[in-house]
Amino acid sequence: MQNIENIMKFISECEKLKSTYRYWVTSSGRKESTADHSWRLALMVLLLWKEIWIDIDVFHAVKISLIHDLAESITWDIDAYETHKNSDLKLKKEQDEKKAMEYLKNVLWWDMWDEIYSYWEEYENWETKEAKFVKALDKIETNNQFCDAWINVFDVVDFIPVYADKHIAKVPELKKVLDITKRKLKESYKKWWFEWKKEYDN
Numbered sequence: 001m002q003n004i005e006n007i008m009k010f011i012s013e014c015e016k017l018k019s020t021y022r023y024w025v026t027s028s029g030r031k032e033s034t035a036d037h038s039w040r041l042a043l044m045v046l047l048l049w050k051e052i053w054i055d056i057d058v059f060h061a062v063k064i065s066l067i068h069d070l071a072e073s074i075t076w077d078i079d080a081y082e083t084h085k086n087s088d089l090k091l092k093k094e095q096d097e098k099k100a101m102e103y104l105k106n107v108l109w110w111d112m113w114d115e116i117y118s119y120w121e122e123y124e125n126w127e128t129k130e131a132k133f134v135k136a137l138d139k140i141e142t143n144n145q146f147c148d149a150w151i152n153v154f155d156v157v158d159f160i161p162v163y164a165d166k167h168i169a170k171v172p173e174l175k176k177v178l179d180i181t182k183r184k185l186k187e188s189y190k191k192w193w194f195e196w197k198k199e200y201d202n
Contacts, residue, residue, distance in 0.1 A: 004106055017035040017070070018035045022034060022147060023079040042066050043067075043098050044137050054129075054174075071098075101120060108169060143184075144184065146185070147181070162200060168202070
């Protein structure tokens with residue numbers, strides 16, 4: 001019974017992800033939450049893995065995608081563009097997220113926590129096939145959100161088109177997915193009168 005009570009307490013902590021707002025908005029115009037992002041990432045993992053014929057444990061990858069931003073229930077979200085510009089901020093984000101996971105450990109404190117933490121750590125270390133796959137799709141999901149709910153932001157126009165490139169290099173099976181995403185991006189740039197530079201193509 002105690003285990004169930006702790007699980008439900010942990011679930012309540014994770015509920016905060018519904019109100020952890022990201023840089024982007026949804027197609028309806030409201031702010032996108034980390035929970036929104038994690039759900040669609042998990043859906044992409046489930047739908048794309050077999051279609052592109054990649055040899056991974058898809059159930060394991062779905063678990064990683066659901067857990068990968070769990071720390072943001074405590075730290076909230078810091079946009080990737082901000083950490084891209086500021087290495088000190090990037091380091092602080094990493095340290096704060098580690099502390100957040102330690103806090104969550106006090107809520108879910110037995111073997112189940114070790115499993116959840118291992119998925120989060122696996123994503124952070126970016127070494128397994130599953131983690132690389134999820135990490136690459138994480139960037140593609142963000143790019144698609146940019147297209148699906150365009151917000152006119154001049155500061156990221158050089159950042160977004162190449163955001164996923166280095167991650168796809170580790171999972172070349174996803175190149176065709178990135179190509180489709182870049183085509184959408186290019187159409188969005190044209191629609192909003194932004195220059196599509198040659199270096200954006202990969």
